[in-house]
Amino acid sequence: HLHIDNATPEKVKAAIAKGDTHPRIPDYENYDKYVTSGGYETLLKLRDGADWEAVQEKVLSSGLRGLGGAGFPSGKKWGFVRANDGPRYLAVNGDEGEPGTFKDRYYLERTPHLFLEGMLIAAWAVEAKTCFIYMRDEYPAVLHILANEIKALEDAGLVAPGYIDLRRGAGAYICGEESAMIESIEGKRGIPRHRPPFVAQVGVFDRPTLVHNVETLHWVGRICREGPEILSSVERNGRKGLRSYSVSGRVAQPGVYLLPAGSTIMDIIDAAGGMADGHVFKAYQPGGPSSGLLPASINDVPLDFDTLQPLGSFIGSAAVVVLSDQDAARDAALNMLRFFEDESCGQCTPCRVGCEKAVKLMQADTWDQDLLADLCTAMSDASICGLGQAAPNPIKLVMKHFKDEI
Numbered sequence: 567h568l569h570i571d572n573a574t575p576e577k578v579k580a581a582i583a584k585g586d587t588h589p590r591i592p593d594y595e596n597y598d599k600y601v602t603s604g605g606y607e608t609l610l611k612l613r614d615g616a617d618w619e620a621v622q623e624k625v626l627s628s629g630l631r632g633l634g635g636a637g638f639p640s641g642k643k644w645g646f647v648r649a650n651d652g653p654r655y656l657a658v659n660g661d662e663g664e665p666g667t668f669k670d671r672y673y674l675e676r677t678p679h680l681f682l683e684g685m686l687i688a689a690w691a692v693e694a695k696t697c698f699i700y701m702r703d704e705y706p707a708v709l710h711i712l713a714n715e716i717k718a719l720e721d722a723g724l725v726a727p728g729y730i731d732l733r734r735g736a737g738a739y740i741c742g743e744e745s746a747m748i749e750s751i752e753g754k755r756g757i758p759r760h761r762p763p764f765v766a767q768v769g770v771f772d773r774p775t776l777v778h779n780v781e782t783l784h785w786v787g788r789i790c791r792e793g794p795e796i797l798s799s800v801e802r803n804g805r806k807g808l809r810s811y812s813v814s815g816r817v818a819q820p821g822v823y824l825l826p827a828g829s830t831i832m833d834i835i836d837a838a839g840g841m842a843d844g845h846v847f848k849a850y851q852p853g854g855p856s857s858g859l860l861p862a863s864i865n866d867v868p869l870d871f872d873t874l875q876p877l878g879s880f881i882g883s884a885a886v887v888v889l890s891d892q893d894a895a896r897d898a899a900l901n902m903l904r905f906f907e908d909e910s911c912g913q914c915t916p917c918r919v920g921c922e923k924a925v926k927l928m929q930a931d932t933w934d935q936d937l938l939a940d941l942c943t944a945m946s947d948a949s950i951c952g953l954g955q956a957a958p959n960p961i962k963l964v965m966k967h968f969k970d971e972i
């Protein structure tokens with residue numbers, strides 16, 4: 567499984583001769599380094615007879631919420647899964663397909679064991695029989711790191727061989743939706759399931775399943791090791807906790823920035839070194855294309871789970887994309903709808919036909935706003951899953967805030 571950027575026969579030969587499976591494996595904290603600094607001591611203590619509800623309480627008191635996009639209080643999920651008889655499973659969502667999101671990759675390429683220990687703590691809490699890691703195949707270095715470090719855990723006797731089952735996704739955005747991911751883990755076509763029943767009751771192979779995002783488990787590991795205060799003691803603009811913002815677009819220094827959850831878009835642009843030279847801030851996507859586009863004038867709102875909802879947006883996975891005076895909001899929205907059109911699984915008509923119809927309508931010189939508004943309502947109200955329900959957000963927000971462009 568060899569990936570080489572701009573591969574030439576010489577480069578491939580040299581990589582194979584060196585024994586590499588990927589020529590650009592970053593310098594990361596491996597098992598030996600992690601253990602030297604006290605890694606896995608927390609897990610071993612817990613396995614030694616601790617009360618899972620005390621750990622759940624710790625996670626709840628930190629205020630940690632799911633960081634894949636939905637924002638559900640993490641500790642609560644453990645209780646829902648435990649309420650169902652075993653065998654139970656844990657499935658990690660590492661698909662990270664929301665355009666503009668790269669925070670999971672950031673953590674996995676640096677401190678994979680913080681995530682792995684967090685995962686094993688959550689697995690201990692719900693007595694999971696197997697941990698499935700569903701990892702984005704477009705992250706070859708991460709797959710290489712995880713395969714090596716899971717082997718190190720097996721060799722060290724911390725997990726039985728096969729207890730952690732690393733699976734490769736195949737580039738479908740919809741497989742980041744938890745029930746579609748579960749279908750894919752089972753070897754089927756990844757399409758979302760109807761709910762109820764919820765995956766906490768009927769998940770992988772019809773068994774109760776705890777689904778967590780990679781970054782969520784990274785924080786579970788840190789909370790158990792360093793205490794819930796690492797999140798609960800941080801406060802800004804009335805919001806508690808920290809958020810890893812993946813920042814890209816017209817900023818001077820794109821990257822992942824760990825900031826208080828109450829940060830505004832101006833705080834985030836500041837952290838990213840300000841706007842890129844020659845660009846004036848015009849609009850931003852707060853949490854992936856599903857969150858639509860907000861104008862620069864809305865710049866004093868904390869970018870957190872509950873604050874963006876009244877504005878017709880949401881923080882999702884905190885993928886902040888900054889646009890400037892050199893970008894057209896209508897082009898950005900059209901680009902987002904083209905993405906949804908491509909990625910719709912096609913299972914339900916409002917999303918499959920709605921995305922296609924929206925793209926056609928948005929290509930007109932002048933948008934038929936009444937027709938688009940009707941289409942948005944049908945898509946939001948009648949689609950099965952979040953993709954089709956949120957796909958109209960860019961259209962609605964451009965019609966509201968960028969009227970002069972349409």
Ligand code: SF4
Pocket residue numbers: 740757758909910911912913914915917918949950951952953954955
């Ligand atoms: Fe598939 Fe779209 Fe329907 Fe979701 S809303 S099930 S992605 S067709």
